[in-house]
Amino acid sequence: MNFYTAFRDRIVRELAALQDAGTLPGDLDLANVKVEPPRESAHGDLATNAAMVLAKPAGMKPRDIAEPLAERLRALDEITGCEVAGPGFVNMRLANAYWAELLGQLLQAGKAWGASDLGQGTKVNVEYVSANPTGPLTVGHARGAVVGDALAGLLAKAGYDVCKEYYVNDAGGQVDTLARSAYLRYLEALGEEIGEIPEGLYPGAYLKDVGQALAARDGAKWQGLNESDWLPEVRAFAIDQLMATVRDDLAAMGVEHDVFTSERELTQASAVEEVLGYLEARGLIYTGVLEPPKGKKPEDWEERPQTLFKATEFGDDVDRPIRKHDGSWTYFAADMANHLAKYRRGYANMINVWGADHGGYVKRMQAAVKALTDGEGHLHVALCQLVKLLRAGEPVKMSKRSGNFVTLREVVDEVGKDVVRFIMLTRKNDAQLEFDLEKVVEQSKDNPVFYVQYAHARCHSVLRHAESEWPDIALDGMSLSQAQLSRLTDSEEIGLIKYLAGWPRTVEGAAEAYEPHRLAFYLHDLAAAFHGLWTKGKDDTTLRFLQPDDPELTRARLALVRAVQQTIASGLEIMGVDPLEELR
Structure with missing residues (x-):
């Protein structure tokens, strides 16, 4: 339950009552009325813009709306204070009894706390990795x-029907180069001397495994044949081998896709020709000559008629070629076919997660989606900036096995998938990220993944101690929701409940903005609030979670501990991180 939404509904009812009383015009549109946290916590728990957004259509001054609204709100049992601030904002303070009731609802919701029907089952396709x-x-x-x-997990939590897709670029020149590189390693596995890897081929030692596997399967079957005889078979074998490695590496990081779409299969099924025909029928294809790219000297530019898509009619900067001069399709043409296929599978809402080097590709793809779906499809692209890999502040040397990069699997094997997943979400995706292999495993408050995991483990420690002291106590959320939660009166206890109440709003806001990093920020702040309350109890014994002489107060505080544990676990689950019950 998003309690901000619940209070908005309550305020809308009070506004409707003012309309019935003739204080406000009866034909006002209340859609833009919002309830949010005030800019400063000292101003209260909630603020509404109702008077500000209704003043002009009502033909009234904002304060002339705010004052009667505030008067009605002051009569509500859950509101202990209501003030009109500035030009007409209404700030509200909520009673401790309300927060106690909300804590009970949180505990009863269990893992469903934070879940939302925001998406209302809308189908969304999230394509990512696609290396x-x-x-x-x-x-x-x-x-x-x-x-x-x-992001896929976040959208699912917010009520969307999500499909996770990997688009396999298994057509074009790069996979032919792969086949030739793998064939050299195949000959090497058969005992031939191959010398230095020729320029233009892939030199990585990882292809030795592919060559050896091919030799083990086929023996010398392909040795000495013309390229045209072995290239299709070697290409298919190499792709299968490397995609198996990709799936294995992703699984090690807890990533599983629902769909793997093959570019080669799309082209073989004439999907690109279908796209061309679709666009031609709408007058969106023509033969023309593009201007030289920026930075090209005229003498370096060869004017050549090309088959072009009228991308500029859909927001792109220039029209885009979909066929090369040799008659083969461009990557863009195949990508168009892929996105049309998504749309026809029911995914009008598409999200692509790309590397920052694809930034120049965004407008053309969004233009293509608009054209191919008659404006009904929408494509959002999240660009991920580079990761700077360090060890104790120094750049990490390249992997000998890969040749010129550090593999995902090497990092996961060294620090664990939970650390990788959490740290990758500690910055917004379009901001550069430093990943220090030593700092990310430090057990200190400066390490965000440790700080959050420590809060979760500390919650479990408190609950274990309670169980050892009171063996018959029920510590599940449903049972603890029946505790005397009104006994929680300390300002930091109430503050912690207030922060827990913000979890559903965080989920919805992050889902609407396509920003899963907000979850990491929220969990870090929640952990800080919990650690602060725990530390306060060290100095003041009356604030400790376990009070041997007051079992009912103990149950109430254990309910708060369980709520923190439950919410942290919920957030980590969306992020794909396993919450730890103990840290060693």
Whole structure:
């Protein structure tokens, strides 16, 4: 339950009562009335803009609306204070009894706390990772994998029907280069001397495994044949081998996709020709000559008629080629076919998580989606900036096995998938991220993943001690919701409940903005509030969670501890991080 939404509904009812009384005009549109936290906590618990947004359509001054609204709100049992501030904002303070009741609702909701019907079952396709199947996933891919997977989990929590997709770029020149590179390693596995890897081929030692696997399966079957004879078979084998590695590496990080879509299968099924025909029928394809790209000297630019898509009619900067001069399709053409296929599967809402180097590709793809769906489809692109991998502040050397990059699997194997997933969400996706292999495993308050996990483990420690002191006590959320929660009166206890109450709003806001990093920020602040209350109890024994001489107060405080544990676990689950009950 988003209690801000609940209070908005209550305020709308009070506004309707003012309309019935003739204080306000009866035809006002109340859709823009909001209830939010005030800018400063000293101003109260809630604030509404109702008077500000209704003043002009009502033909009244804001304060002339705010004052009668505040008078009605002061009569509500759950409101202990209501003031009109500034030009007409209404600030409200809520009674401790309300917070106690809300804590009980939180505990009864269990894992469902924070779940929302915001999405109302709307289908959303989230495409992420989608790395070319030409080598292992890198630490750079890890960020896109985490952002995409957490975003998918977040949208599901907010009530969307989510499909997680990986688009396999298994067509075009790069996979032919892969086949030639793998074939060299195949010959090497058969005992031939291959010397230095020729320029233009993939030099990574990871292809030795592919060559050896091919030799083990087929022996010398392909040795000595013309390229045209072995290239299709070697290409398919290499792609399958590397995609198996990709799936395995993603699984090690807790990432599983629902759908793997093959670019090659799309092109073989004439999906691109279908796109061309669809656009031609709408007059959106023509043959023309593009202007030279920025930074190109005229003598370096070869004017050549091309098959172009009228992308500028849908918000792009220039029209885009969909066929190369040799008659083959551009990557853009295949991507258009992929997105049309998504739309036809029922996904009018599409989200792509790409690396920052794809920034120049965003407008053209959004233009294509608009054109192919007659404006009914929407594409949002989340660009992930680079990850700077460090060790004790120094750049990490490249992997010998991969050749020129550090693999995702190497990082996961060293620090664990939970650390990777959490740290990748400690910055917004479009901000650069430093990942220090030593700092991310430090057990200190400066390490956010440890700080949050420690709060969760500390909650379990308190509950275990309670169980050992009172073996018959029921510590599940439903049972603790029946405790005398009104006994929680300390300002930091109430403050912690207030922060817990903000979890559903955080989920909805993060889902609407497509920003899963907000969950990490929230959990860090929640952990800080809990650690602060625990520390306060060290100095003042009357504030400790366990009060041997007052079992009912103990139950109430254990209810608060369980609520914190439950909410942290809920957030970590969305992020794909396993909440720990003990830290060693």
